[in-house]
Amino acid sequence: MTEQKQVADLSADEAAQELAFLATEIAKHDAAYHQNDAPEIADAAYDELRKRNEAIEAAFPDLVRDDSPTKRVGFAVADGFKKVTHRVPMLSLGNAFSDEDLSDFVGRAQKFFAKDAGLEIAFTAEPKIDGLSASLRYENGIFVQGATRGDGSEGEDITENLKTIKDIPQKLVGDDVPAVFEVRGEVYMSHADFEALNKKLEAEGKQTYVNPRNTAAGSLRQLDSNITASRNLKFFAYAWGDYSALPADTQMGVVEAFSRWGFKVNPLMRCVKSVEEMVAHHTLIGEQRATLGYDIDGVVYKLDRLDLQARWGFVARAPRWAIAFKFPAEKATTILEDIEIQVGRTGALTPVAKLKPVTVGGVVVSNATLHNEDEIERKGVMIGDTVTIQRAGDVIPQVLGPVLEKRPADAKAFDFPTHCPICGSPAEREINEKTGKLDAVRRCTGELICPAQAVNQLKHFVSRDALDIDGLGAKQVAAFYEEGRIKFAADIFTLRDRDAESFKKLKDQEGWGATSVRKLFDAIDACRMPELDKFIFALGIRHVGSTTAAMFAKNYGTFEGFMAACVAAGDGDAAARESLLSIDGIGETVVQSVVGFFANAQNREAIDALLAEVKPLEYVVASAEESPVAGKTVVFTGSLEHMSRSEAKAMAERLGAKVAGSVSAKTDLLVAGPGAGSKLKKAQDLGVETTDEQGWFDLVGR
Ligand SMILES: NC(=O)c1ccc[n+]([C@@H]2O[C@H](COP(=O)([O-])OP(=O)(O)OC[C@H]3O[C@@H](n4cnc5c(N)ncnc54)[C@H](O)[C@@H]3O)[C@@H](O)[C@H]2O)c1
Numbered sequence: 249m250t251e252q253k254q255v256a257d258l259s260a261d262e263a264a265q266e267l268a269f270l271a272t273e274i275a276k277h278d279a280a281y282h283q284n285d286a287p288e289i290a291d292a293a294y295d296e297l298r299k300r301n302e303a304i305e306a307a308f309p310d311l312v313r314d315d316s317p318t319k320r321v322g323f324a325v326a327d328g329f330k331k332v333t334h335r336v337p338m339l340s341l342g343n344a345f346s347d348e349d350l351s352d353f354v355g356r357a358q359k360f361f362a363k364d365a366g367l368e369i370a371f372t373a374e375p376k377i378d379g380l381s382a383s384l385r386y387e388n389g390i391f392v393q394g395a396t397r398g399d400g401s402e403g404e405d406i407t408e409n410l411k412t413i414k415d416i417p418q419k420l421v422g423d424d425v426p427a428v429f430e431v432r433g434e435v436y437m438s439h440a441d442f443e444a445l446n447k448k449l450e451a452e453g454k455q456t457y458v459n460p461r462n463t464a465a466g467s468l469r470q471l472d473s474n475i476t477a478s479r480n481l482k483f484f485a486y487a488w489g490d491y492s493a494l495p496a497d498t499q500m501g502v503v504e505a506f507s508r509w510g511f512k513v514n515p516l517m518r519c520v521k522s523v524e525e526m527v528a529h530h531t532l533i534g535e536q537r538a539t540l541g542y543d544i545d546g547v548v549y550k551l552d553r554l555d556l557q558a559r560w561g562f563v564a565r566a567p568r569w570a571i572a573f574k575f576p577a578e579k580a581t582t583i584l585e586d587i588e589i590q591v592g593r594t595g596a597l598t599p600v601a602k603l604k605p606v607t608v609g610g611v612v613v614s615n616a617t618l619h620n621e622d623e624i625e626r627k628g629v630m631i632g633d634t635v636t637i638q639r640a641g642d643v644i645p646q647v648l649g650p651v652l653e654k655r656p657a658d659a660k661a662f663d664f665p666t667h668c669p670i671c672g673s674p675a676e677r678e679i680n681e682k683t684g685k686l687d688a689v690r691r692c693t694g695e696l697i698c699p700a701q702a703v704n705q706l707k708h709f710v711s712r713d714a715l716d717i718d719g720l721g722a723k724q725v726a727a728f729y730e731e732g733r734i735k736f737a738a739d740i741f742t743l744r745d746r747d748a749e750s751f752k753k754l755k756d757q758e759g760w761g762a763t764s765v766r767k768l769f770d771a772i773d774a775c776r777m778p779e780l781d782k783f784i785f786a787l788g789i790r791h792v793g794s795t796t797a798a799m800f801a802k803n804y805g806t807f808e809g810f811m812a813a814c815v816a817a818g819d820g821d822a823a824a825r826e827s828l829l830s831i832d833g834i835g836e837t838v839v840q841s842v843v844g845f846f847a848n849a850q851n852r853e854a855i856d857a858l859l860a861e862v863k864p865l866e867y868v869v870a871s872a873e874e875s876p877v878a879g880k881t882v883v884f885t886g887s888l889e890h891m892s893r894s895e896a897k898a899m900a901e902r903l904g905a906k907v908a909g910s911v912s913a914k915t916d917l918l919v920a921g922p923g924a925g926s927k928l929k930k931a932q933d934l935g936v937e938t939t940d941e942q943g944w945f946d947l948v949g950r
Pocket residue numbers: 277278280281282287288289290291292294295321322339340341374375376377378379380381397433434486487545548572
């Protein structure tokens with residue numbers, strides 16, 4: 249972290265500048281966290297930003313901005329959801345970070361109620377569940393609407409999703425259920441469910457989640473409630489919004505009513521009467537934290553009597569009568585025994601610290617991330633060092649840095665490998681085209697052959713814009729990989745020769761009848777002469793998407809031509825490099841990537857094996873005499889049955905046509921599939937020729 253000036257040393261200008269920066273920065277993290285369920289920094293680091301903002305605002309009250317983070321809660325509703333206006337705002341909580349903060353809080357309460365002679369002020373202490381809050385509206389005891397907090401005044405309508413959660417009763421029971429009542433609480437995911445879900449996603453080759461909180465949020469804020477239903481989310485009730493009557497006059501009493509009505513309430517909730525009791529309960533909950541089976545990130549204290557809550561009131565984003573005492577990030581020191589390199593499914597090399605096992609916050613830690621090679625350098629850690637590690641909440645443990653006084657004489661600097669430890673391919677750091685700086689991540693260049701990347705690559709190879717083999721989708725190809733039937737792309741095409749016998753045995757099992765096996769082999773055969781652009785795209789070269797692949801195809805005409813240019817450029821042939829760079833729309837990043845890919849001897853071997861089975865077609869741009877659409881401007885609209893939109897575009901371009909996105913007087917032909925709307929109407933109005941998909945195929949002779 250950069251050196252920060254003490255707030256007292258800031259000039260007004262500097263303060264204003266920093267407040268502006270913090271407003272933008274905090275808003276950015278709020279969006280990542282609340283709207284996208286994908287935070288970019290740890291909660292502790294985020295809390296630091298907020299603390300700094302509050303400190304500067306306190307010192308410079310005139311400079312408080314209209315868009316100050318202290319005036320806002322959460323983040324606005326995401327697209328795709330219906331909005332729900334909260335009749336009673338859903339707020340955040342003030343924070344305490346130390347015993348002193350807690351005792352200040354109690355002191356403020358005592359001062360506020362100083363005139364009430366003999367008043368005993370009691371608080372509830374409740375675990376702060378680390379999930380996301382939801383508001384559930386019941387009318388005559390029936391669950392009618394549920395929403396997220398959103399920005400506090402407007403949330404997202406997630407009624408259907410909430411209905412799939414077993415802990416949320418559809419109907420409340422009891423004779424004290426008011427006519428209208430909004431129960432609020434936390435939707436969360438247990439550690440066990442989180443781990444099981446990640447295992448499953450991993451097996452399917454999908455992106456895994458970072459922590460249970462974001463998983464719960466991501467699972468609940470789904471447009472498809474079937475997904476929510478499959479996630480086994482849970483719910484604790486602890487607060488309320490709008491109501492026609494209250495079942496009790498204390499916090500504790502209302503939560504007890506929730507339990508009677510059919511909700512789950514947290515068993516660790518207590519009543520406490522002094523700072524000592526508050527601190528003791530905080531310690532007790534902290535000790536149980538690791539064994540609860542779900543994440544909590546602190547303890548919330550609330551004034552117990554509701555009449556006192558009402559008298560003490562609110563500030564902009566939180567009640568005055570409540571405070572959250574967060575658990576500090578847990579730290580420990582241990583020995584860094586080794587640094588191991590893991591290769592991710594996209595080829596990224598990540599250094600992992602192998603630690604002498606140590607208990608941090610009740611959990612035994614023996615691995616921690618070191619992020620990347622610059623981080624190792626920046627932290628200056630050496631193998632053999634005693635290092636400080638930190639677990640902030642549920643986040644993966646991090647190495648903070650070495651304890652230099654304890655560095656042994658034989659501590660070894662870590663040489664970051666320049667080759668992939670899995671496949672031996674060179675591992676490279678790209679130069680960022682815009683900044684000219686090295687990318688933080690070093691990546692394996694063995695896209696085609698690296699076992700760490702294999703499943704990802706195979707899935708890409710058969711994907712829709714690549715070879716698109718009928719009956720061999722992402723799931724199937726991953727299963728074949730697991731079963732050892734396929735290792736590399738080329739193996740798909742030798743499957744029949746190598747594996748026909750074992751496929752026969754599969755008959756009747758897992759739905760692999762003789763017919764479906766034959767169909768699969770036929771479908772594979774049908775892909776032995778792929779379009780050149782699809783083939784180049786299928787190789788999964790970093791930064792080569794389908795548009796880029798099409799540009800290469802168009803420019804070089806044959807796969808051999810394209811490969812020769814890349815290989816030559818890799819051997820230092822400046823003209824070849826120029827020819828790559830001269831293609832309109834192709835920049836340094838792509839060239840670095842294709843050159844690196846073909847410079848890798850193992851990739852080239854894999855390509856030879858592939859070319860023995862597959863013959864990509866030559867890319868011929870039809871001349872005007874041969875093509876009825878050469879030089880014409882074509883627009884596709886509506887849904888196409890036999891080709892994807894990108895395939896249609898590629899075909900038209902190959903035939904010398906220009907493909908436009910909208911209809912104008914310059915349009916020569918509109919190809920309209922079912923569901924075509926305004927474009928079709930406009931074409932008809934302008935007298936532009938129109939046809940359907942079949943008409944298009946007839947026209948171009950396919
Ligand atoms: N890492 C990031 O980039 C990032 C960004 C934004 C927010 N955050 C994190 O999100 C949190 C801030 O968001 P916030 O405004 O929701 O504040 P908060 O989470 O600190 O406190 C308010 C929330 O606590 C929850 N809560 C759990 N148990 C409760 C209980 N028993 N009683 C009352 N409330 C309870 C409710 O959902 C309530 O909305 C912080 O933990 C912050 O670190 C992180």
